[in-house]
Structures are given as C-alpha cells and as structure tokens.
Amino acid sequence: MADATIGLWGVPVAVLGGAVRVSTPFLFVSLGECITERSGRINLGLEGTLVMGAMCAYGTSYLTGSPWLGVLAAGGVGSILGTLHASICGLPRVNDIAVGIALMLFGTGLAFYLGKPLIEPSAPILPSIDFGRWSDVPQVRAVLKINVLFLVGVALAPLLVWALNTTRWGLILRTAGESADAARAMGYSVNAIRLRATMIGGFFSGIGGSFLSLVYPGNWNEGLSSGQGITAVALVIFARWNPMLCFWASLLFGGAAALGPALQSVGISQGYYLFNAAPYMLTLLIMIITCSPKRTLAGAPAELSIIK
Amino acid sequence: MKAQKQASLSAARAALNRLGDAAEYVIIPALALVASLILFGIFVALFGNNALDLYFYMYQGAFGTWFSWQNTLTRSAPLILTALCTALPAQLGMVIIGGEGALLTGALAATAAALAMPTAPPFVVQITMAVAGIVSGGLWIALAGGLRHYRGVNETISSLLLVYIALAILNQLVEGPMRDPTSLNKPSTREIGAENMIGTIPGTDIHWGFAFGIVAAVLAYVLIYHTVFGFAARVAGGNIRAAKVVGLAVGRLILVTCFLAGGAGGLAGMVEVAAVQGRTNANLAVGYGFTGILVSFLARHNPLAVIPVAILLGGIGASGGLLQRRLGLPDASVFVLQGIIFVTVLMSETLYGRFRLSARKAA
Numbered sequence: 001m002a003d004a005t006i007g008l009w010g011v012p013v014a015v016l017g018g019a020v021r022v023s024t025p026f027l028f029v030s031l032g033e034c035i036t037e038r039s040g041r042i043n044l045g046l047e048g049t050l051v052m053g054a055m056c057a058y059g060t061s062y063l064t065g066s067p068w069l070g071v072l073a074a075g076g077v078g079s080i081l082g083t084l085h086a087s088i089c090g091l092p093r094v095n096d097i098a099v100g101i102a103l104m105l106f107g108t109g110l111a112f113y114l115g116k117p118l119i120e121p122s123a124p125i126l127p128s129i130d131f132g133r134w135s136d137v138p139q140v141r142a143v144l145k146i147n148v149l150f151l152v153g154v155a156l157a158p159l160l161v162w163a164l165n166t167t168r169w170g171l172i173l174r175t176a177g178e179s180a181d182a183a184r185a186m187g188y189s190v191n192a193i194r195l196r197a198t199m200i201g202g203f204f205s206g207i208g209g210s211f212l213s214l215v216y217p218g219n220w221n222e223g224l225s226s227g228q229g230i231t232a233v234a235l236v237i238f239a240r241w242n243p244m245l246c247f248w249a250s251l252l253f254g255g256a257a258a259l260g261p262a263l264q265s266v267g268i269s270q271g272y273y274l275f276n277a278a279p280y281m282l283t284l285l286i287m288i289i290t291c292s293p294k295r296t297l298a299g300a301p302a303e304l305s306i307i308k
Numbered sequence: 309m310k311a312q313k314q315a316s317l318s319a320a321r322a323a324l325n326r327l328g329d330a331a332e333y334v335i336i337p338a339l340a341l342v343a344s345l346i347l348f349g350i351f352v353a354l355f356g357n358n359a360l361d362l363y364f365y366m367y368q369g370a371f372g373t374w375f376s377w378q379n380t381l382t383r384s385a386p387l388i389l390t391a392l393c394t395a396l397p398a399q400l401g402m403v404i405i406g407g408e409g410a411l412l413t414g415a416l417a418a419t420a421a422a423l424a425m426p427t428a429p430p431f432v433v434q435i436t437m438a439v440a441g442i443v444s445g446g447l448w449i450a451l452a453g454g455l456r457h458y459r460g461v462n463e464t465i466s467s468l469l470l471v472y473i474a475l476a477i478l479n480q481l482v483e484g485p486m487r488d489p490t491s492l493n494k495p496s497t498r499e500i501g502a503e504n505m506i507g508t509i510p511g512t513d514i515h516w517g518f519a520f521g522i523v524a525a526v527l528a529y530v531l532i533y534h535t536v537f538g539f540a541a542r543v544a545g546g547n548i549r550a551a552k553v554v555g556l557a558v559g560r561l562i563l564v565t566c567f568l569a570g571g572a573g574g575l576a577g578m579v580e581v582a583a584v585q586g587r588t589n590a591n592l593a594v595g596y597g598f599t600g601i602l603v604s605f606l607a608r609h610n611p612l613a614v615i616p617v618a619i620l621l622g623g624i625g626a627s628g629g630l631l632q633r634r635l636g637l638p639d640a641s642v643f644v645l646q647g648i649i650f651v652t653v654l655m656s657e658t659l660y661g662r663f664r665l666s667a668r669k670a671a
Contacts, residue, residue: 091658106647112640227472277476280469293460
C-alpha cells in the first residue's frame with residue numbers, strides 16, 4: 001500500500017490536493033458573486049445556479065460528447081438565471097435577498113426535474129493536466145493532476161482585480177455599487193449595470209457548477225452541491241470583495257472541505273460527517289470574527305443591501 | 309353639521325381604502341398563484357404532458373377526496389410551524405431561512421429526550437419531547453439572531469449555514485452514538501415507542517401536529533398584533549433607529565423573537581418524529597423548512613394567513629405522488645412549481661399600491 005510509504009503525511013497532502021480540487025467551484029462562484037456585489041446587488045440564488053450549471057454541463061456533455069460544450073452550456077444557463085434575478089430585482093419594491101432565495105429553490109428544483117434521466121448515464125468529463133509525472137508517490141501525483149478549469153480560475157482572479165480597478169467598465173460598475181445616485185448623475189442606468197454584473201456572475205457560477213459534474217466528483221446526482229453556492233457567497237464577504245482574496249479564501253475552504261475525505265483515506269473515519277461540515281463551520285466562524293455591528297465592513301460596496 | 313358630514317364621509321373613504329388594501333393582499337397573491345399554475349402547465353406541456361390532466365390530478369391529489377384532504381392537512385402541519393420560523397423574525401425585518409435547521413435540531417432533541425426516559429408515562433414523555441424540541445430549535449435560531457445583533461453577521465446566510473451544520477450533526481449522531489444497531493441500510497436512532505406517539509385527531513388520520521400548528525399560528529398572531537411585545541417588534545422592524553431612540557431593548561426583542569421562531573421550527577421536528585417517523589434519521593430532511601420560507605412570503609409574514617397558505621402548499625406536496633404515478637412526472641416537479649410560485653409572488657410585490665391608487669382616484 002502506498003499509504004504505508006507516506007503514512008500520516010497523506011493527510012496534509014490530500015488536504016492540499018483537495019484544496020486545489022474542491023476549491024474550483026468556490027472560486028468561480030465567489031468571483032462571479034464578487035462582480036455582482038461590487039455593482040451593489042447580492043444574488044443569493046447562486047446555489048441554484050451552481051446546481052443548474054452542473055446539471056446542464058453534464059447533460060450537454062453526455063448528449064454532444066464534448067465536455068467543453070458542457071462548460072459553455074453551464075455558463076449560458078447561469079447567465080439566464082442571473083438575468084432573471086436582475087430583471088426581477090429591477091422592478092420597484094422587490095427585495096434582492098428574497099428573489100435570491102426564490103431562485104435558489106427554483107434552480108435546484110428545476111435541475112432535479114430536468115436531471116432525473118442523467119443520474120444513470122456517464123458523460124465524458126474534462127481532462128486534467130498531469131504535473132506530477134516526476135513523482136512515484138500516487139498521492140502526490142493525484143494532487144498535481146490539476147484541472148484546466150482551476151487554472152482558468154487562477155488566471156481570472158488577477159484579471160478581475162485589474163478590470164475592476166483600472167478599466168472604465170470597472171469604474172462604472174463600482175460607481176453603481178458605491179452610489180447609485182452618482183451613477184445616475186453620470187448618465188448610466190443603474191439597473192442596466194447591475195443586470196450585466198448579475199449576468200456575468202451567473203455565467204461564472206454556472207461554470208463553477210460544471211466543475212462539480214464534469215471534474216470532481218464528476219457525475220450528476222441530487223446531492224452534488226449542498227451549500228457550496230451559499231458558502232461561496234459568504235466567502236465574498238470574508239474576502240472583502242477583492243477577487244484575489246476570493247482566490248485564497250476558496251483554497252482555504254477547499255482544504256477544509258477536503259479534510260473529511262483526507263482523514264478517511266488514512267483510516268480515521270470518526271466524525272466523518274462533522275468534518276464534512278467543516279466549510280460551513282469555518283464560514284460561520286470567520287463571519288463571527290470578521291463582522292462587526294458597529295462599523296460597516298471595509299471594502300463593502302455602500303449600496304449592498306446585506307450590510308445595511 | 310357640514311363638518312360632521314365631511315368627517316363621516318372621510319371615515320367611509322378611509323374604510324373603503326382599508327378594504328382596498330385588504331383586498332389587495334388577497335387578490336395579488338391569488339393572481340400570482342394563478343399565473344404560476346399557468347406557467348407550470350406550460351412547462352409540463354413542453355415535456356409532452358397535457359396541462360389539463362395536470363390540473364385535474366393536482367386537484368385530485370390535494371383536495372379531491374377526504375383521503376387527499378387528510379394527506380394535505382397532515383403535510384401542512386410542519387409547514388405552518390416552519391413558516392412561523394420565517395414569519396416571526398420578518399416582523400423585525402430579519403430574513404431567517406434556517407427553518408430546516410430548527411426542525412432537524414428539534415427532532416434530534418425530541419428523540420433524545422424520549423429515548424432518555426424509557427419508563428416514564430407517555431404523557432410526560434410527549435411533553436418533554438415538545439419542550440426539548442422547542443428549546444433546541446429556539447436556541448438554534450436565537451444563535452443566528454444573536455450573531456446578527458452582537459456581531460453583525462448576516463442572519464440569512466448564517467441561518468442557512470446552520471441548516472447544513474444541523475444536518476451534519478444529525479448524520480453524525482445517527483451514524484454514531486445514537487444509532488440503532490439494527491438499522492442497517494438507513495442509519496436511524498431507536499424508535500421512541502408506539503405508546504409515545506402523539507396519535508391522530510379522533511375520526512381522522514390527521515395527527516395532532518396539525519392542531520399544534522394552528523394553535524402556534526394563532527398565538528403568534530396575538531403576540532404580534534395584540535401585545536406590547538409584538539408592537540415593539542414591529543416598530544423595531546419598521547425603523548430600528550426609532551426603536552432605539554424610544555428606548556426599546558432591540559437585542560432582547562431579536563433574541564426572544566428568534567427563539568420563538570426557532571421554537572416553532574423545533575416543534576415541527578418534534579411533530580415529525582412523534583407523529584410520523586417515530587425515530588430520527590435523514591428522512592426528516594425533506595425540505596419542509598424550505599417550503600416554510602415560501603409559505604411565509606406568500607402569506608406576507610402574517611401568522612394567520614400562514615395557515616391557509618400552508619394548507620395550499622401542503623396540498624401541492626400531497627399531489628406530488630399522484631403526478632408521479634399518473635403522469636410520470638419526476639418527484640422534483642413539486643419543487644419546480646414551488647420555485648415558480650416563489651418567483652411569481654415576489655414579482656407581484658411590485659403591483660402593490662397600483663390598485664389602491666386607482667381606487668383612490670375613483671373615490
């Protein structure tokens with residue numbers, strides 16, 4: 001057994017590998033939500049978008065034989081859900097948090113409905129790049145088998161920082177998030193800006209969902225995502241609406257989520273379920289530590305309903 | 309004389325306006341509901357089913373026979389209680405969506421209480437179970453409320469995270485310390501015993517949980533609209549600064565309200581154990597807590613309106629089985645319809661005041 005060769009070292013190695021593997025959906029959803037929230041609106045429905053994305057990606061990949069088309073389809077359906085969220089929120093007197101909850105239930109329900117025939121068949125999944133050929137230890141090789149989507153996400157984070165901070169588009173988006181009046185005074189439609197931001201957020205979340213069904217765990221079932229979407233939304237708050245911090249936070253959460261399976265792989269199955277809930281407990285703990293009733297959070301978009 | 313006439317006229321106009329307001333609260337959600345049913349019919353028709361068949365079987369499965377009525381009312385019991393878990397904090401302007409977590413902790417605590425006292429008379433066991441369920445569910449949601457007040461943690465996110473944590477604790481206990489060794493395929497706790505079940509309302513198959521739900525909803529209504537506490541809560545919900553200025557203890561209001569809300573959710577868990585399942589296992593997490601959120605929003609967070617809305621959604625849930633058998637629809641079709649209703653109802657929020665405006669012009 002290879003376990004014997006590295007023994008308990010298998011745990012940190014597996015956690016590290018898990019961090020890379022499990023973090024990708026967190027990364028995409030949090031980057032998407034980051035864009036949406038910087039425009040001054042919160043979309044709690046990304047949990048539903050994630051599940052819909054996973055289902056659509058799997059279905060498309062199964063029907064067409066191309067997992068990349070699946071990723072695209074997931075992004076597409078994510079944008080549609082994002083657009084739906086934004087257009088409902090654009091109506092007067094409609095609360096964005098409530099709409100998010102509604103779309104969370106709608107998205108998961110729809111995905112379960114349409115995904116019923118997809119539980120049995122196996123679809124082609126996305127390829128990974130093997131960076132670990134040099135190593136003889138299977139665990140190390142497993143860690144270094146890195147998926148292309150993760151690399152895309154890694155590249156996306158600094159790109160978003162740049163786009164938000166230096167481009168004209170980023171400035172307009174942030175203006176809508178900091179002061180809707182200022183954006184209006186400049187002649188921009190706040191609703192149109194937020195519509196685009198929510199649409200892009202949905203696109204990314206859908207792609208995050210495609211990772212779940214096409215890479216890891218790499219199948220479709222109704223228990224695929226339980227709360228990853230909502231954890232990612234909380235993660236954005238923790239990351240102070242900064243895409244680079246979203247990246248590091250996703251890695252942290254991925255590692256936490258990998259703790260249970262990693263311990264199980266070396267034979268520690270005590271508390272398996274509690275370890276599986278580690279990301280949620282971590283989220284809650286971090287929110288307790290970093291939030292404060294006295295001041296608004298540093299870096300928070302002023303128009304965001306959730307911090308008011 | 310003239311002034312008197314004018315006064316009575318304006319009083320009549322005010323009454324008319326009030327009536328218009330009340331009518332709006334009935335007409336707009338009803339319109340949203342009809343629109344959702346039409347949308348769902350179209351959705352189902354897209355997959356080659358007859359929409360009229362759908363409506364017929366939905367009606368049959370929900371309200372068509374005495375049997376389906378009983379099924380509907382039985383399902384509405386936990387929905388009334390979990391809806392209160394969202395409706396009570398909503399008076400304070402808080403959006404709590406963790407009713408499922410309160411239900412699970414309540415079920416777990418109630419089961420543990422029953423298993424801890426094997427020789428006690430059933431009546432004592434049942435009371436203890438209810439208290440255990442209410443207290444544990446109450447503390448669970450009060451935690452979310454407390455975090456909101458003392459740490460500024462968003463209660464919507466924290467209460468949802470607590471659902472997943474509650475589920476993990478439940479799975480852990482059911483697989484580990486509380487596991488009945490004879491439950492092989494579906495890990496469960498031991499049974500609480502037939503004599504400790506709360507039984508059905510005489511002459512029906514509806515369990516007493518339904519009565520608990522009605523009583524809880526009425527109590528919640530009285531609390532919110534006819535007590536100083538409820539008035540204070542609504543003031544704090546309307547304007548938190550004003551509430552602080554007039555010296556209301558906002559923190560206490562939040563904690564007590566969240567405790568009561570969670571207590572209702574916990575009672576739902578106790579009812580599901582003591583009237584339906586007889587034990588705790590993962591079967592309890594079927595989404596009553598999430599449907600409860602929808603019930604509360606559809607009832608506009610009014611505890612009395614929660615009752616008919618819960619019956620309606622209980623009916624939709626009850627018809628799911630028939631839709632599965634007769635039309636071959638997946639069991640998730642109920643969730644799709646619930647999602648459509650939720651979205652439509654929120655969209656209809658934008659309509660409030662439009663009818664009122666035209667009524668005023670006419671007057």
